[in-house]
Amino acid sequence: MALLHIYIAWFKIFAWTIVGPGFFYMLPADLFEQKTQLAANQGIYNAFLAFGLGWVLFIKDPKW
Numbered sequence: 001m002a003l004l005h006i007y008i009a010w011f012k013i014f015a016w017t018i019v020g021p022g023f024f025y026m027l028p029a030d031l032f033e034q035k036t037q038l039a040a041n042q043g044i045y046n047a048f049l050a051f052g053l054g055w056v057l058f059i060k061d062p063k064w
Helices: 002-014 016-023 030-034 036-056
Strands: none
Touching: 002 016, 002 036, 016 030, 016 036, 030 036
């Protein structure tokens, strides 16, 4: 699941305007350039989720 969130974070932060129009073909192509900042914000959220899911694997303290 963490790897999926890493992929989504990469897609939304770095490849939104390049890969996005081909992946979401039903949306207008000019929409992706306008929504770059929004997509990057969602990508950062997914990056934090991936970090949290990965961090859980390394916790040794049972109180956590």
